[in-house]
Amino acid sequence: MKNSNIPVVVTIGVFDGVHAGHRQVLGIAKSIATSISGTLTALTFDPPPKAFLHPQSFKGLLMLPERKSILLTANGIDHVETLKFTDEMAHMSSAEFVEEILVKRLTAQVVIVGRNFRFGYKASGTVETLQELAKKFGFEVRIVDLVGDSSAWSSTRIRGAIASGNVEHARELLGRAHRISGEVVHGDHRGREIGYPTANIEVRGGLLVPADGVYSGVLWVAGVPHESAISVGTNPTFDDVTTRRVEAYVIGRNNLDLYGQNVDLDFVTHIRDMVSFSGIPELVAAMEKDVETAQVDLREYHAQQG
């Protein structure tokens, strides 16, 4: 249902995290699209090419495609086109990518990319390649040079911060807390036995889970936020447990039944690393202290948010 009278403006990127650098590109793209009364499409990839091509070194996703789509539209994008990044896609030449995707599929009249944009087989295409192909196919290319502290605008850097447990730094770089999503599943109910019943979250495909440790955060259930203390790890105290797990204790709520619900979890601050405790009393004492710290951290977090 393409209306040939309305110019199609396309901006291309992985946009994982929709961080400040992404938002700057989106803002510039939006003003270009608005100035020519065009519609603005964000062309993005699932999974990120890096995740497909280098799965061993890829730490995990900052967000799932559905959430990324909503955030892109919240930042002024009219239409999100998510390309499945497959083996076939990885082998497309620069010229094929431009002709098949930009020209035929999206009918792009203006294409907006960052200065360091790479595309095509083995990332051989550069902005210069794109400009040459644009002449051939008759569309316009605008290159965006970002202004400001560009070192902060790296999805890789944000992933690194989260993977090492520095969720505060990730929050600064993203402008919001890192969020994971998943279903609450039955755990071994050990938390309940010691007075801290937790929601055991089965994290959805590929989302980046912070380093093992204890965190403060917010558990979202059906749109309602609950202040929580979070444990990520392998529960080293109980040696029969070996898998990595994310558990959230909703502070002050010992009767919440969340089994089977889809929840989101925002990581606000890192409280401590995981340690082994010699016994249950020591563990309970530590948890009491963790919950107190989480409450203090979350109060400050909410105060910052106004």
Next chain:
Amino acid sequence: MTIEGIVLVDKPSGPTSHDVVAKMRKLFNTRKVGHAGTLDPMATGMLVIGVGRATRLLGYFTAHEKEYLGTVCLGVSTTTDDSQGEILKVTSTAQLTQSMILETIREFRGPIMQQPSAVSAIKIDGKRAYARVRDGEEVVIPPRSVVIHDLEILKVSRNQESDTFDVELRVVCSAGTYIRALARDIGSSLGVGGHLTALRRTRSGVFDTMVPMAQLQEDPKYLDLSDTIRKAFPVVTLSLEDSSKARNGVRLPTPIDVESGNVGVFDSTGFAIGIFDNSDSELKPLVVFSSNEKL
């Protein structure tokens, strides 16, 4: 009567923010009246009005975060993103569910790039954007970075007859955020378009109680200059000797235990000296009220 301070007016729907300023000029019998942050004619609620020397404080209040209650109509987009404009497009909302609406709106929290609505109070080359629209000029306002600090869904109701949804929201946001644009973008994220049908500003920075405009005639409640500064800024009190130095523009070392940023400075008799920037352990004058200044 003549006063000096701020009036927290609850603007009714209809008049422009400037109409309210004009009314206050008459009421307080002075030209020195201004406001901190325009409210669209349709909107109601908090308009911070400065009278006399308090107009010099308004710039500091404009930058404050704001709280609004708004109603978004999903399924109808308009030229101005509110109900004043013409209908651009009507889309069925039959496919929308309550949980889709909740999930989508939630993601608008945090920093976003926002394209202001076509008709807005922003100035382009010294001319109000809505004046340009009225004059038939093409308006392109670049997107701006705003922060949605809090976004709470108060009520979602489906209107079967018009095939739309009404969503009532509470929004806490940075200065410069357009709630109309937020309504439009929420609608567009849900694929059905949307516009704002009601808007009320309930808070501007620290100011959250207001007086209905009609009531001001009989009961012109206001905060005087000193009370305004005490409410809006951390307070520093100086000795009489330092006070006269501060009034004469001398930079003074900051007393201990004062938070950095803008502070309100008083002399030891309780008179307001002005607003100072407290940074690098020094008080730098931003606004200084001379002691003999006439109202």
